[in-house]
Amino acid sequence: MSSPIDDRRTMINSSENRGHGVEKAPDSAAGGGQNAGPAFDIRIAADGTWYHEGAPIRRLAIAKLFATVLTRDDNGDYWLVTPAEKGRIEVEDAPFVAVELTIEGDGPGRILRFRTNLDHQVEVGRDHPIRVAHDSATGEPRPYVRVKEGLEALIVRSVYYQLVEVAEPHAGRIGVWSKNTFHPLDQDS
Template identity: 45%
Template sequence: MRKTDEENSKEVISDPLQAVLSALKTQAGSDGKRGLPPVHLWNPEHCGDIGMEIRKDGSWWHDGGIIGRQKIVRLFATILRKDPDGIYLVTPHEKVIVHVEDAPFIATRIDRVIEDEAQKLVVATNVGDVFVIDAEHPLRVSVDIETGEPAPYVEVRAGLEAKIARAPFYELVEWAEPIEGKDGNVIGVSSAGQVFELGSIE
């Protein structure tokens, strides 16, 4: 199937990486200058469960009702923290567990940028995060044992992952090349000098 002009325009070859990042951040509704709170430094004594959940489609819910205001969702997303026993909303004064059905974020878009003959894959999430897949933001694909269905994820920060949506994952597969992996011949994609396996060659 031939790609439309709009789809083809997503593959950026000559534009500088910073220009692409800036454009994506603007599109995502972020100015790119927001600082993340130092949640790793906060250890409040009060810990509770107020019925916060993130469903597999990326929607946020509280006590059975959906949180429809995106600004509030994005604010909550900045104070998420993954601890050994679960994912929490953390402030200096309290810590609230968040029941996550799959992953806390969704990777809604991935763009391929070529800079100085090096490929970088730029991810945008449903809560305004924009980053490059690299050693600090690794890509992984798990496979359902029963169905064989792949489930791709990318780390956003400090163990918090984004599930890669179907459309951008198909693009990753289109950009993939055969590589030699730990389980034999597989396909993989490179980004920022790292190579990430996507799955076995059938």
């Protein structure tokens, strides 16, 4: 009987991605601890493009399928985990990219909804906060939104500018409201 990764290997090895399969993890890795399992030759670039063995995974459906089994451990390592296999992958920045923003309403009750490069729909709120890191040398913002536990989407610059347009002051900070939760966009002084 084939495993979920074996099934994905078959799909990846389609004519447009031939030769870019995933190696099967040893049986000991399937149920092992967070550091068990081999590294799969899969990388998610900073722009959200998924690669296997150095070649882009061209079929969006395959990247979406892999994203359903993507997790991050307490050490910050990213893993593809199925009941049968487990393998570490490389993520250059965040595993997803927020590419579109929809704004509904005004003030604290406003709803901000992001769409990611893999078509996740994320409503900003307590469970899906916005976090803005700042480059220590340049002060340039790097905004993120939590997609699911341990996994974030980098908010692309054009979408971040949309957030800035609806930003307002609150409690000495500049930020945005969504679902009655305030999300600072400025640096904490």
